[in-house]
Amino acid sequence: MAVHFAIPSPSLSPYIKRYWAIDNTLERGQTCVQRILPTGFCELMLYFSPRPQIVDPDRSIADNAALYGHLGEYYDIEYQGDLDVFSIVFQPQGLMQFFSFPLNEIFNINVPLQHFTGQVGRDLEERMGSVDSFEARVRIVENYFIASLQKQYEEYEFRRLHHVIETLVRRRGEVSIDDMASEACLSRRQFERIFAERIGSSPKQYLKTIRFQRALYEKQQNNGLTMTELALDCGYYDQAHFIADFKSICGQTPLKFFQENEACSDFF
Numbered sequence: 001m002a003v004h005f006a007i008p009s010p011s012l013s014p015y016i017k018r019y020w021a022i023d024n025t026l027e028r029g030q031t032c033v034q035r036i037l038p039t040g041f042c043e044l045m046l047y048f049s050p051r052p053q054i055v056d057p058d059r060s061i062a063d064n065a066a067l068y069g070h071l072g073e074y075y076d077i078e079y080q081g082d083l084d085v086f087s088i089v090f091q092p093q094g095l096m097q098f099f100s101f102p103l104n105e106i107f108n109i110n111v112p113l114q115h116f117t118g119q120v121g122r123d124l125e126e127r128m129g130s131v132d133s134f135e136a137r138v139r140i141v142e143n144y145f146i147a148s149l150q151k152q153y154e155e156y157e158f159r160r161l162h163h164v165i166e167t168l169v170r171r172r173g174e175v176s177i178d179d180m181a182s183e184a185c186l187s188r189r190q191f192e193r194i195f196a197e198r199i200g201s202s203p204k205q206y207l208k209t210i211r212f213q214r215a216l217y218e219k220q221q222n223n224g225l226t227m228t229e230l231a232l233d234c235g236y237y238d239q240a241h242f243i244a245d246f247k248s249i250c251g252q253t254p255l256k257f258f259q260e261n262e263a264c265s266d267f268f
Contacts, residue, residue: 004134009142014162015094016145017041021086021134026079033078037250038071038209039266042095042103042200044088044113048129052079065113065125067099069106070201070209074250086128086137088145092206093161096198098148103200160184161198172268173210174235177203210267211235212249215242219263227254 001024008016026032033055047064054060055076095103099116113121124144128137164180180203181191195203214234219225225233231242246254 006134006138009146012142012145012149014158015091015097015149017089017091017094019086019088019138019141021137022083024083026081026083029080031078031080032083033076035074035076035250036071037074037266038212040070040092040206040209040213041266042070042090042106043068044090045110046086046125046128047084048086049082049084050079052077052083054078062110063112063114065121066110067106067113067116068110069103069108070199070206072108072201072205072209073248086134086141088141092165092199093158095200096161097158098145102197104196104202107201107205157194157198160186161195164195165199168207168210169268172235173207173214175207177207208245209249212246213265213267215246215254216263217265217268219258220265223263230254 001022004019004021004023006019007013008019044065044067045061047061051061051064055078059075061077101116113125117124124140127140131137131140161184164184167183168175168180177192178188180195181188184191184194186194192203195201195206199206201209211234215230218230218233227242228239231239234242236242236245243253246252246257250257252260
């Protein structure tokens with residue numbers, strides 16, 4: 001299996017966190033199941049092979065080029081044969097710069113890119129599918145988003161939410177919604193509406209995701225932490241609340257999860 005990573009050019013780094021790609025071929029008859037967890041980021045995924053199936057009869061991957069909103073819970077995907085996928089991972093405040101619709105409309109779902117970009121999105125998919133190398137695909141997608149940025153750019157609103165996200169990261173999720181509203185110089189009601197529309201998740205749900213990612217990070221840094229210590233480090237006042245939030249996001253209690261999986265945070 002080949003896995004590739006790249007960081008965006010300086011002009012796009014405030015909006016895009018990274019690019020990644022996987023190129024893998026399973027043996028005939030072999031199946032792979034992977035659990036997808038909330039990360040605090042939205043993604044644009046492009047499949048150049050048959051797309052995986054979501055192990056849930058009520059959910060599916062909408063298209064070979066699909067925009068994925070923030071997740072509030074986990075889901076499992078299953079694939080067979082070839083897997084050729086390229087992903088653009090947006091900064092928490094980055095997606096608002098390229099798409100003008102309220103981003104909370106795609107919370108917990110994925111939607112075909114062409115719904116928002118029409119033929120332009122299809123042209124992007126075709127151009128990227130016409131080349132084989134990861135580096136060539138990065139160049140194509142960078143040109144696309146630089147052009148899109150010039151059309152959608154709203155400096156003031158971006159800077160407001162960029163500051164809020166920086167504060168959230170600096171304080172590792174130990175911040176209240178009122179604190180974030182104050183940092184944005186907005187009333188709580190205004191802030192909750194603008195945050196949901198421009199980031200794509202309610203502030204309450206987003207904080208829950210960030211604290212989950214904080215737990216992964218702290219355990220990654222110190223595997224000897226007990227669950228009680230981990231709960232306190234992540235800003236929870238009691239272990240029961242920590243366990244309930246953790247299980248709602250990833251489907252397992254913290255103890256079971258860390259017994260079966262290596263701790264690794266996508267956010268921190």
